[in-house]
Amino acid sequence: MSTIINIILFIIILGVLVFVHEFGHFICAKKSGVYIHEFSIGMGPAIKTIKGKDGIDYSIRALPIGGYVQMAGEIYEDDDTNTVPKEQFMCNRPWWQRLIILCAGVFNNFLLAIILLFVIALIWGAPSLEPKIYDVTEGYPASEAGIVGGDVITSINGKKVTTWDKAQILLLLKYKDETYTIGIKHEDGSTDTYEIVPVTEKDEDTGIERKILGIEMKTEVNKGFLPALKYGFQKFAAVSDQMWTTLGALFTGKLSINNLSGPVGIYTVVGETRKAGLSSVLYLTAYLSLNLGIMNILPIPALDGGHVLFLLIELITRKKVNQKVEAITTTIFFCLLLLLMIYITIHDIITLF
Numbered sequence: 393m394s395t396i397i398n399i400i401l402f403i404i405i406l407g408v409l410v411f412v413h414e415f416g417h418f419i420c421a422k423k424s425g426v427y428i429h430e431f432s433i434g435m436g437p438a439i440k441t442i443k444g445k446d447g448i449d450y451s452i453r454a455l456p457i458g459g460y461v462q463m464a465g466e467i468y469e470d471d472d473t474n475t476v477p478k479e480q481f482m483c484n485r486p487w488w489q490r491l492i493i494l495c496a497g498v499f500n501n502f503l504l505a506i507i508l509l510f511v512i513a514l515i516w517g518a519p520s521l522e523p524k525i526y527d528v529t530e531g532y533p534a535s536e537a538g539i540v541g542g543d544v545i546t547s548i549n550g551k552k553v554t555t556w557d558k559a560q561i562l563l564l565l566k567y568k569d570e571t572y573t574i575g576i577k578h579e580d581g582s583t584d585t586y587e588i589v590p591v592t593e594k595d596e597d598t599g600i601e602r603k604i605l606g607i608e609m610k611t612e613v614n615k616g617f618l619p620a621l622k623y624g625f626q627k628f629a630a631v632s633d634q635m636w637t638t639l640g641a642l643f644t645g646k647l648s649i650n651n652l653s654g655p656v657g658i659y660t661v662v663g664e665t666r667k668a669g670l671s672s673v674l675y676l677t678a679y680l681s682l683n684l685g686i687m688n689i690l691p692i693p694a695l696d697g698g699h700v701l702f703l704l705i706e707l708i709t710r711k712k713v714n715q716k717v718e719a720i721t722t723t724i725f726f727c728l729l730l731l732l733m734i735y736i737t738i739h740d741i742i743t744l745f
Contacts, residue, residue, distance in 0.1 A: 398663040401673070403456045405662065409681050410459040412504050413688070416496035417461045421448075424489040427464040427480035434459060467699075468715050487555060487661050487707055494699050501685030502628070508678035510624030516671050517613035518623035521630055522557040525607055531604020537586040539576060539607070546583070547575035551637075556609060557630040561637050563605070565646040570603070631679060649736070693718070694726040 411433055432438075436452030437513050441451040453459075465481025478484055482493065513519075527541040530532045545553050548562040549572060563572065572588045590603040615621075641647035665672045691701040702713050 398666060401666055402477040402562050402662045405677050405680065407676065408455050409501065409684055412539075412681070413460045413497040413684060414461050415516040416498075416500035417493055419460060420444040420493045421463050421482065424485055425480055426482045426485060426491060426493065427476045430462040430463065430629045432459050432462070444564045467718065468712070487703060490703055491700065494696050494703065497696060498685040498689045501681045501688070505685070507679040508674050508681070510620050512671050512674050512678070513620035514617065515658045517615050518610040518619040519613050521557070521626055523553055523556045523559045524560070526610035527608040529608065529732035532604060533588045533590055536608040537588050538584070539586060542579045544577045545574060546577050555630040556611070557634040558637065561634045562602070565641050567611065567646070572605070585644060601639050628682065631682055632686065635683060647660075692725055692729075693722040694729060698722065
């Protein structure tokens, strides 16, 4: 029964994220006068399709791994020129309308993340984001170096730290000799820098090795509308910074690609999160929504950011990118992304079992 509930929750979360993203494209395209053939949640074979009064097909498809808004002339004029007026092709709309349509999905994902973070803080309180150390564990590197409870982390290996989110991702990265240079501000206002080498311990249940510094965190929680509103935006910014740092670390090799998760990994996290309660489920949804938005805005062909890139090239050169070049580039990157997803999924399955 628990497995069934986890699967349903997993599908609901992905469905919400996809709907919010695609609805952004949909509503902006519709308001801009672009002809829309279909609005679909899910991919693959159609389970149910309803023809709306506006002539648009609204579909639910079998695979809950994405969705799409099929618009006339998304990139170039297509075979619909006999049935669709040319001014209703997306490619023939003013550049600023196309830009809004392309970015609307990402905007909606970001907006959903902020709203969910605000709701979480409004109901359960707004945790402080300050990277203040609550306590240190005796016998571990942090304690032996001289760090004490009440100290605030200000930097890690030369990178400025203002939130726990930034501190946590920087402590996951690989560094030469596994040495961390940690800047600390003490309660009396004085500052120190410590060179710390974490100890490695293996989890008996999972077999996963973890680097341990011996730092304990416990954040203060503030109640009220304004603290919740402030938290929504600050946490959004903090997690965004964490994700951009993660992407940079993946390209530089400081973080392994095996740290990424695909649908199987997300499903596992959903099951664990459900046990932790509603606030954790809402936070996971906000986190995934923000993640989806950032991934889609990357200037990679086959993603929204890639289409934005081609649009910017068109504005600069004052002519459209060659249709074959764009099609081939998009296909290549789509295949690469698909291979990446397959690799991550296989790794998730191996880790699971």
